[in-house]
Every structure is written in C-alpha cells, then in structure tokens.
Amino acid sequence: MKETDAAAPTDLAVRDENGHLNADWIQAVETAVKANDAEHVQELAGDLHAADSGELIETLSREDRVALVQLLGEGFDYTALTEMDEPVRLQLLEDLPPDAVAQGIGELESDDAVFILEDMEQAEQDMILAELPSVESSQLRRALEYPEDTAGRLVQTDFIALPPFWTVGQVIDYLRSATDLPERFYEIYVVDPGFRLLGAVSLDKLLATKRSKKISKIMEETRHLVRVNEDQEAVARKFERYNLVSLAVTDDADRLVGIITVDDIVDVIQEEAEEDMMGLAGVGDEEISDSVFETARSRITWLVVNVFTALLAATVISMFENTIDVMVALAVLMPIVASMGGNSGTQTMAVTVRAIATQDLNKRNLWRVLRRELLVGLMNGIGLGILIGIIAATWFANPELGVVIATAVLLNTVCSALFGLLVPMTLNRLGVDPALASSVFVTMITDVVGFFSFLFLAAWWFGLPF
C-alpha cells in the first residue's frame, strides 16, 4: 500500500499517454534525490522496469544519477544499465563504487552482464570479474572471448537442459520443485550426456502433452540452430524469417553453449537498420548523449573525405573557367544538374543498400534490378530534363540553353541510377560496408558527371572556349 501525501506524491504515472516518461514524476524523483530522501526515492522509483529506470537515469544530471542508484541500494536493478546510452552507462559505472558495481553485475543474466562488460576498459573489466564467483566469472570471460557482434556475445547461459528419457511428468515435477529456474524461459532443451543438443520442447507443447510421454517423443529437432561464431545479423535474420522466440547456440562440437532470446534480437535489428541509415548520412555509431568533442571528431572524418570529392568537382568546373567567363548563366545553372543527379543517385543507393542488407538483392535478380533502375533513371531523367530545360530556356530567354541543360540532366540521372546500384554492390563484394562508403562515391560521380556534361555540352554547342 502506498501512502498518499500531498507534499510528496508517490502515485504519479511513470509514463504519459504518448509513452514518454512523465515529466512530473521525473521532477518528483529529482526532488527526492536532491533531498537525499531514500524512503521517498524508493517509493517513487523502487519497483521500476529496467527500461524505465534506465531512461530515468538518462534524464538526470551526472550527480543525481549516482545519488539515485545509491539511494535505491538493493532496490536498483543493474539490468537498467543495458537500457541506457553507452556514454551515460560508462560514466555511471565510473562514478559508482567498484564493489557495488561488481555485486550488481553478478546478479545479472549472463547476456546482460556481457553487454555491460564488453564496453569497459580492460582493467575495470578484470577488476569486476575478479570480484565475481569463479563459475560466473569464467562463463563471462568465455563469452567475452567471442568476437564482437557474434552470437556468442548474446548468449544467455541460464537455461534448462534435460536428458531425452525424462517424461513430461518428470519435467513438470522438476520445474515445480526447482529453486533456480531462469527468470523467464520459452523452451526446454534436450541434450545427451556429452551436452550435445538433441532438440527442444516448447512450453506450449509440454503443457499439452500427457505426463507419461517421453520428451524425446515430443521434442523438435532444432532446424535453425546457431553457432557461437555466427554473425549477429545472420542470427537476427533467422529469428525474423522463422518467427522464433528463442534459439539454441552450440559450439563447434555441437555442445549446447546457451540460448539467445528474441528481446536481444529486437535490439540487434533496430541497431542494424539504424546503422545503415546513419552510415548513409555519414554518421557513425553515435548516441545523442555523446560528448561534443567525441561527436565532432567522429563526424569530421566523413566531412574531410567529402572536402576532397568536392574539390574534384571544383577541378572539373575550373577546366571550364573560360567557358563560364563568356556565359555566366552556366555558373547559375550548373548546381541544378549536379543536385538532380545527387538526389536520384541517393534514391537508388538507399534502395540498394537496404536490399543488400535484407538479402533481397542477389546474383539472380541483379540484371533485372539493374535494368529496372536504368529504365527508372531514363524515365525520370526525361521528365526532369524537360521540366528544367523549359525553366532554363524561359529564364535566360535561350531555347538552346534549355536543350543543353535538359540533355545534361538526362545523362546525369541515368548515370546516377547506374552508379547508385553498382557502387554499393561493388563495395559489398569487396567486403566494405556499402552503407558507410557508398555516399562518397556516388556523390563524387554525380557531381563530376553533372558539372562536366553540362559545361562540356554548353561549350561544344555554343562554340565557347575552354
């Protein structure tokens, strides 16, 4: 029962109807934290889901974050650390006493513990692992040895594995009497004496089967199992494709190492699509809570690369200085040609990058897709060319200039379709992430082709010097 107290409300909703954290509630928590009122803090924030407390912590100031965790004491669930941005998490881990952190992490599920540990400095990581019981710390050490972004890092080692000769009744009796069951589970795994995976029984199947039946009779052979070294994205693709909720992970000797559950995969899918989007926009792995310096440094790399592609475009223009000197209208119009190519190239590129990521583009349909993109480029190039041609001809009272710019727009649009597809495909074949590097090349090509085709055609048509 919660007490009602006008001066210190404790019955505030955690989230408003839009799903945002309730500002009044945050305010109340903040006030209680600043007043060092442990009891009130616990009333307000003692029974939160990790996602809510993670987000709450993100909104507080650095001092208040530490104070909140300390005021909550035992009531603070370290799972919340997996639900906040990396910079906030690292800072908080630094600010909290190491033994409290070690204890908190020790209580987590193994996949959450790995998620937190993997971003820490080696020294801090070792310190925390040293404080844990040896079984747990060796499990975590093993998980941390798997390469980043592989299935091994997502593995949860808390699962139920039983021999095939058990009956359904035995399993149920065991589950009723066991005291150390995983917090949540969806399947029971069946293993041989060497811990090699034989199959899995989903709980609905288990519940709907008579007690006398052996679990080997109702288990499903795991068609979609995953190896520890498999890439996260490939694992995500399996969950998505086969509508899975959990999946067994085995080592090279077919031994069951642990399981991966869909909640971790939801995060992987989210991240993956986000990475493609950010990559295309020239932003790396960035969080809204990163520091100014960190952000500036990570973004400028991309911008500097773009300085050189812009310089290349400028060099093309400088080849036609004399042409422009005679006909300044060209300088006015030339960015239109480049920008049209850039925009249509970006369209093709985005579709291609996404299709590569979702495995919708492959050798079988490459030619069909290429033909389609070229035809789309041709159709849109003709449409845009005519529109821009008419505008330019009218503006400068020069129909021939209209024809020249229309032709250049058409050329550049078709080129942009071709390279918008081929650049990401080629990068992918070369093992370079197409989301990261495609934009630079495509923009470079559409700029160069745009400026060159327009200025060259104009110089040739009007017989201008260059």
Add this chain to the structure above:
Amino acid sequence: MKETDAAAPTDLAVRDENGHLNADWIQAVETAVKANDAEHVQELAGDLHAADSGELIETLSREDRVALVQLLGEGFDYTALTEMDEPVRLQLLEDLPPDAVAQGIGELESDDAVFILEDMEQAEQDMILAELPSVESSQLRRALEYPEDTAGRLVQTDFIALPPFWTVGQVIDYLRSATDLPERFYEIYVVDPGFRLLGAVSLDKLLATKRSKKISKIMEETRHLVRVNEDQEAVARKFERYNLVSLAVTDDADRLVGIITVDDIVDVIQEEAEEDMMGLAGVGDEEISDSVFETARSRITWLVVNVFTALLAATVISMFENTIDVMVALAVLMPIVASMGGNSGTQTMAVTVRAIATQDLNKRNLWRVLRRELLVGLMNGIGLGILIGIIAATWFANPELGVVIATAVLLNTVCSALFGLLVPMTLNRLGVDPALASSVFVTMITDVVGFFSFLFLAAWWFGLPF
C-alpha cells in the same frame, strides 16, 4: 523417407551457408515446375517454412509462381504470402483461382489473413470474405475496420482465455485434452465473465506451479496492455522496452480482443527504421520488385520538389552574376561551400530524425542537444574552414580568397547544425513525418546560405559589383 535419384536430386539444402536460398535447389524446383512434375515439386518444396517458400516464389517467373502453388496443392501454406514483397503477392493472388485463395486464406491465423487482405482491392477482398465461414469472416471484417498501422490490424484472435477460479491442474488438463489450441502460445489470459482482461499467466510460471493453486493467484496484472487503436510504433516501443513476447489487446471497454506476438513486432520495427532511412533518401514505400513505372512515379515527386529548391539556389547565384563575371574562381569554389553545409546538415538531421523516432529527444534535453549540435558545428566548421581556406588560397594564389571561403564554410556549417536539428523538430511538432520532409528544407537552407554567404562575402571583401 526421401528417395535418392541422381537425375532429380531431392536432398538439396534450401539455404547455403550465407543464408541465401541455394541456387541449385531453386534450379531443381524450377525444372520440376516446368516439367509439371507434381510429385517432385512436392518432394523439393512441400515441407518448407513459409519464409523459405515465400522467398522461393519471389525468385521465380510469374508463370512458374502460379504453377508451383498449384502443383503443391494442399501442401502450399498461404502464410508464405506474408513473406513476399507486396507486388509479387498481389500479382500471385490475381493469377490464382479465387476459390483456392479463399480456402488458403481461411486456414491462416487472423493476423496473417488481415495482412494479406488489407492490400487487396475492395471487390476482391469482399469476394474472399464471402467464401469464408461467417465467424471468421466477421472477425476479419472487424480487424480490417481498424485504421491502418494500428494494433487492431496486428491482432491474432487465436488465444487461450480462462476464468480466474480455475486451478493450474484444471488448466493443464484442459490443454492436454483440447483439440483446437493455437499453433503457438506463450501466455494464458485470465478474463472475467464479461471477457474483461484480468491478467496473464506465462507458461513457465504455469509449469512451475503446483496443480492445486488458482490461476488468479499466479497471474500477473497486465501492466503493458495495448488498445486496439494504438499506433503500431507505440506498440513496438512497448515490446522493445519491456522485452515482451506477447501482449494482450483490449477494446475501449477493457474486453480482450486478441493478442499481438513479437514476430509481427519484429517486422514493424524493421519497417519503421527502414522507412526513416528511405524517407531521408527521398524514397517512399518501395520494394525491389515494384514495376518500373510504379517506381519512377513514386520517386519523381521527390525529385520535382528538389528541382524547385535547386532553382532557389540558382536564383541566389544569379544575384551575383556580375560578381562571378569579374572573378570566375568564385564559380569554381562555390559548390564546395554548399556541399560542406549539405553534408554536415545531413549528419545532424539523421541523428535528429532517429532520436525523434526512438523518443530519445524531448523537451527536457532539447536545449542540451541544440547546444551540443551548435558546438559540434562550430568546431567542425573551424576545422573545415581552415582546411578549405588553405587549399583555395594556394590553388588561386590568393590568401584573401582563402579567408573568405573559410568564413563562408564556418557560417554554413553552424547554420546546417542549427537547421539540421530545428527542421525535423518543427516538422514533428506540426505533425509532418520528419523523415520524409526534412531533407528538402535542410538542403535548401544549406544551399542558399552556402552560395549567398560565399558570394556576398567575396563581393564585399573584394569590392566587386553585384
């Protein structure tokens, strides 16, 4: 048992080690389909997961798709229709005999049936609904009445709901004897006589509890329930935040309407992140299997909008025709200034659009984020300005020109940070999807500011006419 036959291999793996469909297997299916060999087709593709058969169908020609489905007959699971691109699905539905389609759809889970029906023409939809048993067709009609992209459209009406006074033993006995259980379930729902939702019991909890206990004692009150009219994205956010596997959906009178499972949410999350990315690149809801005409039409809208923003930039340049006439170097260098602003504006914009979508950006942190973006813009603007200034000064042997371009780059970079943040924020407040419309405005602003600041500063500094 599968027969082995060298001439007609049936033991080919469906997927290769990269997770792509096995090309040899596709070839074998194609050959069998063309040979009209029903038995062999069934051996090869009769027992596929819907995801695999959906993808297989996508790779075949239009005629072979229909032939495959007909050769598989009863063995074809219409769930596969939910696993293929919309254009392929619509074409196939058109090509198949309507009564076969109606029968196939009648066997689907309600959420899958809705997914297929919602994209069909009204007339076809009615025809199929008319062929279904009245209970099913009225359920589907009701689901189709919910607005698109709401929870109601994702609802699965196949679930288990029981009264609170049942014991665990009764529940288990019921599950063992029932013949019409849902294909897969993760929770049992507890309802009152008016079908109002009281709570849910997860299967792991049910299995770990003694037979004599009442389910009302072990059920969890559903903290995270969803209304039929709630937006899909809000639902997805709940699954993601609270690591859910299934969620009850209620109507306005708190009655249990159905459930949503995580596999549908995985698709929503995927789509949502993809939409943001495609939106920023100026591509709408497009599939790689859309027709040329369809694609061209959907893309050109965006390109035409961009013609007018490019014209605005051209108008700015034309104000300085006389300036350029005197100093052609300006025409060579001006695209660099515009392009730097465009690139850094895109970075800020992508981060902002994503932060809005994931609810990481709100009133509380807006000022902090704005300050951060401006500082990042300032730092990178200074860095880029110096770099480009030195290059320009050297290239044209004109140090003053270096100072002018450096200043313009700095100005445009800071502006781009400001508007890269404010444009999506403002659009979002106005109820316009920031992913769709931000690019146009940000590019327009960075182009105009880029060209104007550089040409104006140059004209003023060197005392040129304009």
